[in-house]
Amino acid sequence: MEKQNVTIYDVARESGVSMATVSRVLNGNSNVRQATKDKVLAVINELDYRPNAVARGLASKKTTTVGVIIPDVTDGYFSSLARGIDDIATMYKYNIILANSDDNPEKEATVLNTLQSKQVDGIIFMGNEINNKLRAEFKRSSCPIVMAGSVDTSYTSPSVNINYVDAVKDETNRLIEHGNNKIAFISGSLRQAINKDYRLKGYKESLKDNGVDFDDKLVFETEGTYDAGYNLAESLWKQKITAAVVTNDELAAGILNGMTDRNISVPEDFELFTSNNTKIAKMVRPQLSSITQPLYDIGAVAMRLLTKIMNKEKVDDRNVILGYGIVERKSTR
Template sequence: MEKQNVTIYDVARESGVSMATVSRVLNGNSNVRQATKEKVLKVIDDLDYRPNAVARGLASKKTTTVGVIIPDVTDGYFSSLARGIDDIATMYKYNIILANSDDNPDKEASVLNTLLSKQVDGIIFMGNEINDDLRADFKRSDCPIVLAGSVDINNSVPSVNIDYADAVMNETERLIKNGNSRIAFASGSMKQDVNKEYRLKGYVSALENNNIKFDDKLVFETKGTYEDGYDLAEKIINDKITAAVATNDELAAGILNGMTDRGVSVPQDFELFTSNNTKLAKMMRPQLSSITQPLYDIGAVAMRLLTKIMNKEEIDNRYVVLGYEIVERDSTK
């Protein structure tokens, strides 16, 4: 008998039991005698039987598969979130289909539709920008969707994040207490709500709380890359800026190296805070002070929230905000 032709019927026949009994064994149903269970499992092993996930999904209306949309699999921030998602998915016996969107709105829509066509039971979306088109796609879908480490100012779908505004306010105020008044806000795209509506507002609040006038010339919008940060160092020096808050670690790394290569001493003459505390923050010299987000936990909690929605469990909070900390390393005094 060829392995690829083995069916649940063959397992039942070889075991001398009904197909319903085989199904109960496969699904972990306790209402099967131990001797029968062992006999069926031995036949499954002997025949190298693999249940057909598609067929099981058609029968149960569930595929036990979750789609995860990630903007960049090489980004330490999102890959840390994905680890938390995967571990909880495994715990609840869900398989993961990981799809890379390249942080491109058109590709995000395409990837979302591809996952929906695969009849996934739920989707976890990680992305830097939630626009109206994407919200419309979310709304049209009957599939449960949860955002992980991604904000939507409209709260159109459940999400798990930290308080980004409060975190940036906290780190900016620490720079102010160190004697800095000309503090740059170095950001990725302002099309991203997390930067424009949360992080920037936290930065502005810190200035207001300390009677420092906001100067939009100290706000630098970039693509968030290392090269952008490195080039920005020249502008920071020319504008006599003594400290900066960066919205991601790659951008901060570029600023740090750009300043160091131009002869500026960090943190003696220039202080720098970053926002994601990925491995890069500790790999830099000097090591970067940072907001510390519970990245693994954000992913894990998002997956657990999705399982509750998929299983129609009662949910106390659809918009989860986890705690954060500030770690001060060698890029600040």
């Protein structure tokens, strides 16, 4: 018998039981005698039977599969979130389909529709920009969607995040306390709400509270990459900027190396605060001061929230805000 042709009918025939009994064994139903269960499991093992998830999904109207949309699988921020998602999915016996969207809103909409065509029970979305087209796709989705580490000013979907405004405000406050009054705000695209409406807002609030005038010439919108940071370093120094708040660790690492390669001492001559505290923050020298986010927990809580919604359980808070911290390392004084 060819393995790929083994069906639940074959298992039932070889075990001498009904297909319903085999199904109860597969689903962990306790209403099966142990001797019968052992016999069925032995046949399943002998035939190397693998239940057809699609067929089971058609029968139960559930595929126990969750789609996860990630903008860049190589990004330490999102991969840490994905670990938390996967662990909780495993705990609740859901399978994961991971889809890379290349941080492209057009592709995100396509990937969203592709996952729904696979009959996933729910979707966790990780992305940096929520545009109107994507919001419309969220609203017409046939399955629940939860956002993890992603913000939407219109609160279209449930989400799990930290308070990005307060976090950036705190790190900016510390740079001002260190005597800096010409502090740059350096981010990826300002089309992204997380940068424009949250992080930049926190930066502005800190300046205002400390009596420092806001200067839009100190706001730098970049591609958010290591190379963008590295190439920006010289310009920051020439403008006599003495410190920077940076929105992601790769960008911050580029600025750091750009400074040190130009013999500019960090933190004596230039202080640097980053935002995600991924492995990069601790791998570079000097190590980067950073906001500390519970990245694993953001993913885990998002997955748990999704399971509640999929199972129609009571949800007390659709937009969960987790705590954050600040760690000062060697890139600040």
